[in-house]
Amino acid sequence: MADVAARAGVSKKTVSNYFNGYRYMRPDTRARIEAAVVELNYKMNISARNLSSGRTGTISLAIPELAHPYFAELAQAVVSAAQLHDLNVLVEVTDGDREHELEILNGSRGRSVDGLIFGPLALEPSDIDSARIDVPTVLIGDRVHRGRFDFVSVDNEAGAHAATRHLIDAGHTRIAALGFDEDLSPTAAAQRQHGYLRALAEAGLPVDPALTIGPLVWNRAGGADGVRRLLASGAAFDAVFGFNDAIALGAMSELSHHGLRVPDDVALMGFDDVQDAAYSVPGLTTVDSGRDWVARTAVDLLVLRMSAAAGGAAADEAPPVDVHTAAFSLVRRSTA
Amino acid sequence: MADVAARAGVSKKTVSNYFNGYRYMRPDTRARIEAAVVELNYKMNISARNLSSGRTGTISLAIPELAHPYFAELAQAVVSAAQLHDLNVLVEVTDGDREHELEILNGSRGRSVDGLIFGPLALEPSDIDSARIDVPTVLIGDRVHRGRFDFVSVDNEAGAHAATRHLIDAGHTRIAALGFDEDLSPTAAAQRQHGYLRALAEAGLPVDPALTIGPLVWNRAGGADGVRRLLASGAAFDAVFGFNDAIALGAMSELSHHGLRVPDDVALMGFDDVQDAAYSVPGLTTVDSGRDWVARTAVDLLVLRMSAAAGGAAADEAPPVDVHTAAFSLVRRSTA
DNA sequence: CTGAAAGCGCTAACAG
DNA sequence: CTGTTAGCGCTTTCAG
Numbered sequence: 195m196a197d198v199a200a201r202a203g204v205s206k207k208t209v210s211n212y213f214n215g216y217r218y219m220r221p222d223t224r225a226r227i228e229a230a231v232v233e234l235n236y237k238m239n240i241s242a243r244n245l246s247s248g249r250t251g252t253i254s255l256a257i258p259e260l261a262h263p264y265f266a267e268l269a270q271a272v273v274s275a276a277q278l279h280d281l282n283v284l285v286e287v288t289d290g291d292r293e294h295e296l297e298i299l300n301g302s303r304g305r306s307v308d309g310l311i312f313g314p315l316a317l318e319p320s321d322i323d324s325a326r327i328d329v330p331t332v333l334i335g336d337r338v339h340r341g342r343f344d345f346v347s348v349d350n351e352a353g354a355h356a357a358t359r360h361l362i363d364a365g366h367t368r369i370a371a372l373g374f375d376e377d378l379s380p381t382a383a384a385q386r387q388h389g390y391l392r393a394l395a396e397a398g399l400p401v402d403p404a405l406t407i408g409p410l411v412w413n414r415a416g417g418a419d420g421v422r423r424l425l426a427s428g429a430a431f432d433a434v435f436g437f438n439d440a441i442a443l444g445a446m447s448e449l450s451h452h453g454l455r456v457p458d459d460v461a462l463m464g465f466d467d468v469q470d471a472a473y474s475v476p477g478l479t480t481v482d483s484g485r486d487w488v489a490r491t492a493v494d495l496l497v498l499r500m501s502a503a504a505g506g507a508a509a510d511e512a513p514p515v516d517v518h519t520a521a522f523s524l525v526r527r528s529t530a
Numbered sequence: 531m532a533d534v535a536a537r538a539g540v541s542k543k544t545v546s547n548y549f550n551g552y553r554y555m556r557p558d559t560r561a562r563i564e565a566a567v568v569e570l571n572y573k574m575n576i577s578a579r580n581l582s583s584g585r586t587g588t589i590s591l592a593i594p595e596l597a598h599p600y601f602a603e604l605a606q607a608v609v610s611a612a613q614l615h616d617l618n619v620l621v622e623v624t625d626g627d628r629e630h631e632l633e634i635l636n637g638s639r640g641r642s643v644d645g646l647i648f649g650p651l652a653l654e655p656s657d658i659d660s661a662r663i664d665v666p667t668v669l670i671g672d673r674v675h676r677g678r679f680d681f682v683s684v685d686n687e688a689g690a691h692a693a694t695r696h697l698i699d700a701g702h703t704r705i706a707a708l709g710f711d712e713d714l715s716p717t718a719a720a721q722r723q724h725g726y727l728r729a730l731a732e733a734g735l736p737v738d739p740a741l742t743i744g745p746l747v748w749n750r751a752g753g754a755d756g757v758r759r760l761l762a763s764g765a766a767f768d769a770v771f772g773f774n775d776a777i778a779l780g781a782m783s784e785l786s787h788h789g790l791r792v793p794d795d796v797a798l799m800g801f802d803d804v805q806d807a808a809y810s811v812p813g814l815t816t817v818d819s820g821r822d823w824v825a826r827t828a829v830d831l832l833v834l835r836m837s838a839a840a841g842g843a844a845a846d847e848a849p850p851v852d853v854h855t856a857a858f859s860l861v862r863r864s865t866a
Numbered sequence: 867c868t869g870a871a872a873g874c875g876c877t878a879a880c881a882g
Numbered sequence: 883c884t885g886t887t888a889g890c891g892c893t894t895t896c897a898g
Contacts (some may be wrong), residue, residue: 195891196867207871210893237664240642241586242891245576245874251640260807266602273596275624280691283586285621287609305618308577324704330574414809421617443809462756470806473750473779475745475786512615531875541885546877554883578875581890 195238201230213238231453244306249504252282253309253496256298258290263414263468264438264485265313270332271489272311280496281308290315298324308497318379329500332492338380344499345516346492348483350382353522354389357435357463357481359525362397366433366461370396372420372445373437374408382410386437386465404429412437417444425452432460433530439464439471441479446474446529461528478528484519491517537566538840549574550834567618580642581610587839588618589645592634593671594626598749599804600821601649601775604670608647617644626651631776636662645832654715666835668828674716680835681852684717689858690725693799693817695769696860698733702797704770705730708756708781709773710744719744722773722801740765748773753780761788768796775800775807775816782865783808798865803853813863820855826861827853 199206200345204223210220212227216318230236245417255272257265261359269285276283284305288294295317298310311336314322322333333342339345349386350499361369371390376414394401404427421444424431428441434449436442442464446456456462457478464480466472471478502512533544534842540559547555548563566572574648580586591603592607604623612619620641624630624755631653634646649671650658659677660670668680675681697705707726711719723742730737740763746752751773757780760767770785772778778800782792792812800807800816831851838848 207870207894208868211868213690214893216867223867224895235662237637239891240640241577241580241584243893244642245581245876246574246891248577248874248893250577260606261599261603263597263599263806266605267597269602269621270596270623273621277623282620282622282639284618285605285609286618287606301573301753303615303618304576306580326571338642345630346719388817389869409555418809445764447811455779469750470599471883473783475783475811477783503881537889543878543886544875544884547884550877552883556883575875578890581888581892582875582877584877782879 195236197234198227198230199212201234202226203296205296207406215336220324241346243255250263250306250308250412252283253493253500254286254298254305254307254310255311256286256288256295257313258288258315260287261284263440263470268485268489271486272493273492275490279492281497288315292316295326297322298529299327300346301328309494309500311492319417322364326403330503332496332499334488334492338382338383339386340516342514344495344514346488346495347516347518348485348488349518349522350385351389351482353465353481354386354437354520355393356389356524357465359397360479360530361433361435361461361463362393362399364461366530367399368402368405368429368431369399369432369435370405370407370424370429371435371437372407372417372424372441373410373412374406378408383412385439390435402429405431410441413440414444414447417441417446418448419444420483421445421448429469433463434460435463435465437465439468440467442480443470443474444480444530446478450492457529460518464529467525471525472527476529479524479527479530482523482525484522491519505527531572534563534566534570534572538562540757541748547775552773553728558714565782565825567639581778586642586644588614588620588624588643589829589836590620590634590641590643591647592622592624592631593649594651596621596623597637599776599806600802603694603804603856604825607652607822608829609827611826615786615829617833618694624651628652632657632798635663637664638829645836647828647832656713666832668832668835670824670828672718674718674721676852678850680831680850682824682831683718683852684821684824685854685858686721686819687725689801689817689819690722690771690802691729692858692860694726694729695733695768696730696815697797697799697866698773700769700797700866703735704738704741704765704767705735705769705771706741706743706760706765706767706778707771707773708743708760709746709748710742712745718749719773726771738765741767746777750780750783752808754779755780757784757788769795771801773801775802775804775814778814778816778865779806781808782814793865795860800865803861807861808863812865815863815866818859818861820858822856827855 199209268391310331333339334346406421410420464478467480471480536544631650646667666722670682743756746756800814803816803818807816
């Protein structure tokens with residue numbers, strides 16, 4: 195940088211200004227610097243800038259998995275949203291593993307970032323609130339967190355209610371739910387479960403334990419497995435509600451293996467509106483849970499927190515928020 | 531760090547050694563440092579370490595898209611492979627946009643990384659070879675590059691040949707190919723095209739231009755569109771080979787919309803063996819193109835280059851390699 | 867609009 | 883096995 199400054203006949207500070215988009219600079223000064231930069235093929239050392247400025251211009255996104263359509267699409271949306279703020283994103287995959295998630299929390303991964311968007315799976319809320327996180331953090335995802343950190347989620351209960359209601363309105367009365375869990379911890383699963391149960395109750399439909407399948411892994415294999423268990427139970431059913439699209443798609447596959455046609459023999463409903471859902475055969479009816487909204491909101495919130503932190507605000511200056519969208523929408527395709 | 535050193539009664543260097551896993555240290559020294567670290571809740575400043583050491587411990591993965599199953603799975607594999615080397619990965623999404631890809635090349639994204647794994651889409655080989663990249667780089671993906679950089683790819687030609695051959699062996703003679711391109715640039719598309727044509731030629735089957743559909747976008751929508759064009763042409767066909775799984779899956783969807791059953795009315799073949807392929811209905815027969823192998827190999831190669839560069843080796847010391855696997859395998863499921 | 871000086875917090879020799 | 887001494891290449895005051 196000193197070389198560039200010398201070549202352009204200005205001081206280092208001026209070159210620094212140039213790179214940081216400082217507005218008040220004589221055009222000829224700017225031009226001389228520009229020339230010097232290309233002649234010397236100068237590239238700023240970002241590490242030095244990071245050290246000096248105390249910022250890195252990157253945030254971390256820590257999620258359980260990337261090869262899962264939902265997370266892939268979420269990550270894509272986060273990267274796009276971050277780009278709008280000139281932020282890079284480091285992707286960390288936790289595998290939903292407790293140890294790994296703890297490492298994320300106490301920053302022992304040897305990365306330096308300005309902020310963290312974290313979707314924990316294995317960690318308890320207490321783990322998270324007792325962690326000594328040193329960067330601004332916003333939580334997303336399955337587990338419901340009302341603690342020290344901002345939490346962005348979708349209205350799972352209302353979405354699942356709408357989905358179930360849709361099935362009921364179509365005349366189905368024996369609606370199997372794939373993704374149930376005994377675990378009472380406040381998760382997306384639990385909320386979707388509540389939405390399902392509420393819709394049933396409102397319609398005066400009984401809850402048949404044989405139709406509530408779970409726990410199961412929330413991927414296609416899990417959905418396929420769920421259908422197998424459902425069939426094994428011998429219970430009659432005329433519709434299946436998979437608590438996410440992967441489950442529903444896996445269910446669709448397995449139903450067909452057993453000669454059951456969708457939607458003729460059994461109606462099928464998913465949740466999330468992942469890209470796959472649009473192109474399955476038949477097209478999966480599902481609920482758009484507002485994945486992009488989550489990504490955008492999480493990034494915007496994080497940026498807010500980051501600038502507050504940079505401005506030297508105390509951590510408790512602005513209390514943590516807990517936002518969730520109600521902007522889900524039912525996406526009608528062929529299966530229900 | 532000075533504080534920790536003082537509290538532990540050692541010098542900064544010793545603390546530094548502690549953090550960098552220096553082996554020769556008296557247990558009690560180590561213990562004292564450890565204690566001081568927790569008491570002070572000390573966290574090393576990674577930016578400072580980066581500046582000082584000239585390394586950042588992160589690599590960048592630049593791909594056209596993340597919400598696409600193939601790339602999502604590739605990214606996942608890269609992250610896993612990088613973890614083995616204690617490397618973090620920054621994901622940059624280019625949208626296959628030329629400007630964006632150029633930004634990646636000349637590092638003007640304001641990120642500092644030790645290496646780059648780059649899957650360009652829009653850039654010509656000449657763009658890439660004339661770029662002034664300053665970090666070790668390995669190229670992956672669609673375009674075939676034989677230039678200044680290492681290039682990792684799969685044996686598209688052989689894979690497509692095997693796929694087509696499989697269809698022919700099953701008795702199909704009018705095999706439509708979805709993903710053709712007039713563009714003669716050496717791409718994965720072109721290679722798969724060659725494999726297809728060679729298999730046809732070897733079997734003495736004619737090439738009907740009405741059956742070679744393209745160019746089209748390599749996603750599900752493109753596949754659906756391809757089928758529409760195929761149908762519109764009025765040409766008879768008994769099998770469809772989608773040049774990737776997304777195309778094939780989109781084709782499957784569209785075929786069904788038109789009342790054509792797979793595989794009864796028409797056989798279907800994909801390429802890549804993306805997770806979706808296993809769970810579609812019916813399960814998609816496809817070719818595993820060795821995606822994980824690409825990720826692992828690219829990372830390993832990059833690490834090699836990085837340490838060579840760190841060791842002060844000249845850029846041309848070890849000439850660029852061009853590796854591709856022949857380890858594809860045909861994955862038989864239900865569609866062909 | 868520009869310049870000078872003082873660090874940011876760590877690692878890298880090299881000597882002990 | 884440990885300590886000393888220099889920087890790494892920027893940004894940041896604070897003047898001008």
